[in-house]
Ligand SMILES: *[C@@H]1O[C@H](CO)[C@@H](O)[C@H](O)[C@H]1NC(C)=O
């Protein structure tokens with residue numbers, strides 16, 4: 001008999017095995033592991049992509065942008081909610097600044113999807129990924145910036161997730177540029 005606690009540890013062992021075997025697959029035949037291993041958090045990367053290695057660098061890049069856009073828009077909603085709820089003026093300032101950072105992340109991601117993914121240059125997608133990482137870093141930093149006011153960030157997890165998505169986009173766009181120039 002399998003108890004519920006041992007079945008859940010069996011489940012996570014299975015996930016780990018899938019991750020390890022996916023990372024060990026020869027990397028040239030597995031763009032997914034090539035991208036994820038270069039991201040800031042390979043485990044997170046493999047989990048959000050769903051462990052299906054049969055995707056081209058182009059598909060991976062497109063999917064990474066989509067996932068980042070969805071994530072950023074969820075966080076934007078969350079910031080609006082926090083903004084409505086707080087009466088603290090310092091916090092309001094932080095939330096407005098974070099909204100700006102998330103808006104700029106959203107803008108470059110849309111641009112990457114609508115223009116650069118279709119027409120190139122793919123290096124602009126790489127740049128978009130870097131900007132997304134910076135946006136998440138700056139938002140997180142705002143919580144420490146106001147003089148005489150130290151606050152625990154309410155967006156740490158969100159900023160961390162956006163930062164990882166940014167690093168996935170950088171890695172995917174990098175692989176995409178490389179695979180395209182190799183064909184020429
Ligand atoms: C962003 O994506 C991650 C990974 O899929 C998920 O755990 C997290 O809840 C998402 N964040 C939001 C705000 O939707």
Ligand SMILES: *[C@@H]1O[C@H](CO)[C@@H](O)[C@H](O)[C@H]1NC(C)=O
Pocket residue numbers: 034038171174175178
């Ligand atoms: C793409 O090529 C550059 C230059 O050769 C290299 O530094 C980089 O690691 C490659 N990226 C990937 C994802 O293979």
